[in-house]
Amino acid sequence: xxxxxxxxxxxxxxxxxxxxxxxxxxxxxxxxxxxxxxxxxxxxxxxxxxxxxxxxxxxxxxxxxxxxxxxxxxxxxxxxxxxxxxxxxxxxxxxxxxxxxxxxxxxxxxxxxxxxxxxxxxxxxxxxxxxxxxxxxxxxxxxxxxxxxxxxxxxxxxxxxxxxxxxxxxxxxxxxxxxxxxxxxxxxxxxxxxxxxxxxxxxxxxxxxxxxxxxxxxxxxxxxxxxxxxxxxxxxxxxxxxxxxx
Amino acid sequence: xxxxxxxxxxxxxxxxxxxxxxxxxxxxxxxxxxxxxxxxxxxxxxxxxxxxxxxxxxxxxxxxxxxxxxxxxxxxxxxxxxxxxxxxxxxxxxxxxxxxxxxxxxxxxxxxxxxxxxxxxxxxxxxxxxxxxxxxxxxxxxxxxxxxxxxxxxxxxxxxxxxxxxxxxxxxxxxxxxxxxxxxxxxxxxxxxxxxxxxxxxxxxxxxxxxxxxxxxxxxxxxxxxxxxxxxxxxxxxxxxxxxxxxxxxxxxxxxxxxxxxxxxxxxxxxxxxxxxxxxxxxxxxxxxxxxxxxxxxxxxxxxxxxxxxxxxxxxxxxxxxxxxxxxxxxxxxxxxxxxxxxxxxxxxxxxxxxxxxxxxxxxxxxxxxxxxxxxxxxxxxxxxxxxxxxxxxxxxxxxxxxxxxxxxx
Numbered sequence: 001x002x003x004x005x006x007x008x009x010x011x012x013x014x015x016x017x018x019x020x021x022x023x024x025x026x027x028x029x030x031x032x033x034x035x036x037x038x039x040x041x042x043x044x045x046x047x048x049x050x051x052x053x054x055x056x057x058x059x060x061x062x063x064x065x066x067x068x069x070x071x072x073x074x075x076x077x078x079x080x081x082x083x084x085x086x087x088x089x090x091x092x093x094x095x096x097x098x099x100x101x102x103x104x105x106x107x108x109x110x111x112x113x114x115x116x117x118x119x120x121x122x123x124x125x126x127x128x129x130x131x132x133x134x135x136x137x138x139x140x141x142x143x144x145x146x147x148x149x150x151x152x153x154x155x156x157x158x159x160x161x162x163x164x165x166x167x168x169x170x171x172x173x174x175x176x177x178x179x180x181x182x183x184x185x186x187x188x189x190x191x192x193x194x195x196x197x198x199x200x201x202x203x204x205x206x207x208x209x210x211x212x213x214x215x216x217x218x219x220x221x222x223x224x225x226x227x228x229x230x231x232x233x234x235x236x237x238x239x240x241x242x243x244x245x246x
Numbered sequence: 247x248x249x250x251x252x253x254x255x256x257x258x259x260x261x262x263x264x265x266x267x268x269x270x271x272x273x274x275x276x277x278x279x280x281x282x283x284x285x286x287x288x289x290x291x292x293x294x295x296x297x298x299x300x301x302x303x304x305x306x307x308x309x310x311x312x313x314x315x316x317x318x319x320x321x322x323x324x325x326x327x328x329x330x331x332x333x334x335x336x337x338x339x340x341x342x343x344x345x346x347x348x349x350x351x352x353x354x355x356x357x358x359x360x361x362x363x364x365x366x367x368x369x370x371x372x373x374x375x376x377x378x379x380x381x382x383x384x385x386x387x388x389x390x391x392x393x394x395x396x397x398x399x400x401x402x403x404x405x406x407x408x409x410x411x412x413x414x415x416x417x418x419x420x421x422x423x424x425x426x427x428x429x430x431x432x433x434x435x436x437x438x439x440x441x442x443x444x445x446x447x448x449x450x451x452x453x454x455x456x457x458x459x460x461x462x463x464x465x466x467x468x469x470x471x472x473x474x475x476x477x478x479x480x481x482x483x484x485x486x487x488x489x490x491x492x493x494x495x496x497x498x499x500x501x502x503x504x505x506x507x508x509x510x511x512x513x514x515x516x517x518x519x520x521x522x523x524x525x526x527x528x529x530x531x532x533x534x535x536x537x538x539x540x541x542x543x544x545x546x547x548x549x550x551x552x553x554x555x556x557x558x559x560x561x562x563x564x565x566x567x568x569x570x571x572x573x574x575x576x577x578x579x580x581x582x583x584x585x586x587x588x589x590x591x592x593x594x595x596x597x598x599x600x601x602x603x604x605x606x607x608x609x610x611x612x613x614x615x616x617x618x619x620x621x622x623x624x625x626x627x628x629x630x631x632x633x634x635x636x637x638x639x640x641x642x643x644x645x646x647x648x649x650x651x652x653x654x655x656x
Contacts, residue, residue, distance in 0.1 A: 051506060079508035091503045093496045100492045110508050112517040116490045164507065 002065065004029045004198045005168055010049060010059030011222075019045045020056070021222035029167070032194035034209045034230075035202045037219035038243050043202045044088070046219070047170045051085050052078040064167070080110060084166030088173045090153035094146030098137050098156055101145050102128045105160035127163070134189065135159040151182045158189060168198045175208045187211050206230075218243065251484065258483040261566050262476055269472040278461035289464040290536045291580065295573050296471035297533035298556070300478045302572035303565055304522035304529070305553050307482050310562030311491065312518050313498030315415075317550045318404075318422030319526050321429050322397035324545035326527030327534030328433075329396055331446035332380060333389035334535060337453035339366045340384075370444050377439030393531040394524045401523030402516065409512040409519070414501070423547045433542035445541025449534055464536070471532045475569070478525050482565050494518060555611050561623025570622050579603065 007025040011018065020042045027033055035043055048054035050061065052075040061070040063081060070078055079085075092101050106124055109115070120128075132138040135155040140148065145156055154174065161169055174190065175183045190212065193199055203209050209216060209230060216233050218225045220242045226233045233239050252259040274280040276289050284292075301323050308314050343362045347354045354362070365374040382388035408421055436442035452463060485491060496504045497511055505511050534540040553572075560571015581587055582603035590597040614621055 053502075074510070075502075075505040076508050076510040079506050085506050087503075091500055093492075093499055093503070095495060095499055096492060103489060104492045104496060105507055110510065112490070112510075112514050115493055115509075116485065116488070118489045120489075160507070 002029055003027070004031075004064060005050070006060075006062045006067075007046075007050070008060050008062075010056045010061065012045065012049060012054060012056045019222050020049065023059070023219075023223055025217065025224065027168070027198045027200065029198060030194065030196055032191065032199045032212055032214035033201070034212055034214055034216045035200060035219060036204070036206075036209060036216060036243070037225075040221075041219040042222040043219055044172065045222075047085060047172060047200075047202065050078075050168075050170060051075055051083055076110070079164070079166075082165075082167035083170065084161040084164045084168070085170045086157050086161050086172060086174060088176065090150065090157050092145045092148075092153050092156050092160070094144065096145060097142050098132065098145050098148070099128060099141045101156060101160055102131055102163050105163035107163065107165040131159045131163055134162070136185065151178045154178065154186070155182075155189075158186070162189075162193065166197065169193060169200065171199065171201045173203055174201060175203065175205055183208060183211075251487070255483055255487055257564075257566060258480065261479060261569070265472055265476055265479075269469060272468060273465055276461065276465050278459070278465050286461045286464050289461075289468055291577070293464065293468040293471045294533050294536045295576055296468070296475045297529045297536070298572040298576050299569040300471070300475045300529035300532075301526045301553060302556050302560065302568040303475070303478055303482050304525040305557045306562055306565055306568035307485070307525075308518055308522045309554065309557060310564070310568065311486055311498065312494040312515060314515060314519065315419045315554065316422045316519070316522075317419045317547065317554060318426040319522065320549035320553055321426035321545045322401060322523040322526035323530035323533070324540065324542075324549075325397045325400065325429075326393045326530030327540045327544070328440060328446065329389055329392040329527070330531040331449050331534055331540050332383045332440075333386050334449045334451070334453065335367060335446050336363065336380065336383040337386075338448060338451055339363045341453055341456075342366070368441065371436040371442050373437070379439050390531075393527050397523040397527035397530075398520050401520045405516045405519040409515045412512075423550070426545055426550055427547050430542045430545045430547075433545070443541055443543070445539055445544075446534075447539040449540065450536070450538035452535075467532065467536050471536075474528055474532055478528070479565060479569070481525075486565070490514075555607065558611060559614050559621050561621030564623050566626070567621055567623030574622060575607070579607065582606070 003026050005025075005027050007023060010020055010023045012020045023042070023046065025046070035046070037043055045054060049056050050070065052070065052073055056071065059071075062068065063070050063083075068081070070081070070083075073081070093104070096104075103120060103124065106127060108118065108124070128141070129138065132141055135158060137148075137152060137156060137159065140152065145153065148156060154177070158171075158174065161171075169190075171190065174186050178186060187208070190199055190201065194214070201209075201212060203212075215228065216230045217227045218233050218236075218239050220238075225242065226236045226239050252262075272284060272289060272292055275283040277284070277286055301319065305316070305319050308316050308319070340359065340363050343359055343366060344354075347359065347362065360376070361374065364376050368374055368376075376383075382392065404422075404425055408418055413421060432438055433440055434443050440446065450460065450463070452458070455463070486494070493504060493509055493514060496507075496509075497514060501511055534544075552575075556572040556575045557568045558571070559575055560569070561567025582599040585600060587599040587603075589599065618624055620627065
């Protein structure tokens with residue numbers, strides 16, 4: 001399988017604290033990966049670096065078949081290259097309807113003038129309907145997203161992420177605050193998405209990670225501690241010491 | 247027709263109808279075309295108020311919708327006024343100079359005329375040379391182009407520098423204040439080329455139309471201002487109704503999220519900032535010929551703060567709120583500060599409104615911000631709520647099978 005994202009030797013320091021320490025990571029074009037690790041292991045910082053929010057001090061971040069360097073690109077440019085991100089806290093535009101949120105996320109031209117003269121095509125509207133059905137919000141299309149429940153907001157954000165049609169999805173704690181049934185549905189959406197694209201899930205909940213049934217990367221103090229099947233890493237003595245043992 | 251833009255945005259249709267009705271009523275009551283119940287000076291005040299409404303629409307776009315609290319939009323308004331003022335003053339002075347030289351035994355040369363105009367205009371600041379910035383002052387077309395281009399270019403350069411460095415929030419507000427303060431200080435200098443603190447005057451006289459009385463001119467300007475406000479409102483309503491509106495409201499609510507969707511937030515802010523500066527320039531170009539005079543005090547920082555106060559009191563985040571706020575507050579303000587409001591004798595102290603008005607205004611700004619963040623426009627919600635209950639999708643009746651909101655409103 002060809003590599004979509006290759007991060008090698010990346011370090012970043014905040015006020016003397018080394019949040020990411022010589023981290024290397026790679027993921028294929030259609031792969032699911034879970035990242036686990038104790039608090040402060042650098043999971044969110046890792047996502048910040050890939051999406052361009054945090055600039056690394058050193059290291060390489062190469063993207064796609066042409067091995068473009070993502071270092072130095074703006075967040076918006078990286079997002080247009082095909083990196084989609086879901087935040088820990090659901091962040092949707094609460095003042096706008098579910099429909100408006102999804103239309104904004106649809107993969108279309110992003111320039112101010114193209115957007116000014118944008119008219120939704122029949123294809124776009126159909127895509128919104130399909131996405132809404134997929135995330136279980138087809139009846140809520142015209143409601144303001146601020147009125148949705150916490151779980152529905154999480155889904156709306158996942159729907160917006162899918163609407164972007166990214167090649168890599170970075171998902172931060174998707175199951176937080178969801179009921180068991182909602183978790184089940186979320187798992188299905190993510191597993192489905194990983195058939196055609198790369199999906200990286202940061203999660204604390206071991207049960208959820210087990211259900212994803214994928215390769216796991218354990219982070220500790222800004223570096224990779226172990227990598228492999230969940231059963232394999234949970235049997236690793238280092239992992240038990242720093243994470244599971246406590 | 248059902249799907250046309252105005253039908254989908256009833257508030258725009260209502261606003262434009264009200265604006266047209268207002269213009270017709272004022273025309274019918276004016277001295278020039280009707281019953282003469284409204285004095286010419288009040289017609290001018292109303293025309294100026296419409297221009298303030300237009301700049302308030304621009305402010306609402308940039309602040310109410312995109313969340314950029316610019317405290318410098320009156321600088322663009324003033325620059326628009328200066329640009330049209332240069333032509334008005336040049337042409338009128340030229341007419342005067344030519345007519346006064348017509349009796350001379352030897353016909354004056356072009357250079358002599360230019361020198362005489364320069365002497366007339368710049369004598370007051372001890373100069374007679376035309377500065378470079380007056381190069382196009384003899385061409386109405388070029389000066390009209392500059393009305394849009396000069397504020398737009400300043401906004402573009404300023405915005406490019408500020409937004410690119412991700413200056414936002416209160417820091418951006420302070421920067422915009424600094425910009426307008428620096429501009430007014432610059433214009434206060436006698437060698438700025440725009441007559442220092444004297445400013446440009448006599449702008450109410452239209453060159454070549456001296457025979458037309460001011461009663462008629464005032465109505466022309468009222469029409470022009472109403473037209474500009476109507477078109478500007480339509481443009482703004484169109485911008486905010488579509489996906490562009492979605493994106494800028496997204497920027498207001500969560501800038502980082504918009505960035506991660508792949509939109510270049512800086513590009514959007516810059517485009518909107520520049521566009522609204524151009525709108526403000528047009529509003530200023532219509533305002534100052536009605537005011538008759540423009541000087542650097544007009545673009546002092548306080549003017550831009552007033553603009554923010556109007557929009558806040560009117561109700562930001564909706565366009566008619568901005569216009570209502572600008573109109574209401576500026577008219578009430580001129581009533582109080584114009585000495586028309588009766589003093590209130592308390593025996594031991596007499597409340598003079600000229601002194602106390604600013605305190606009343608400041609207090610109402612604080613009260614509106616704290617207790618009625620929707621502003622005056624929130625009152626319109628009371629009316630429309632009665633007609634279209636905003637039930638947030640909940641059932642209309644107690645029965646589970648009752649109509650839902652969307653069916654009921656169709």
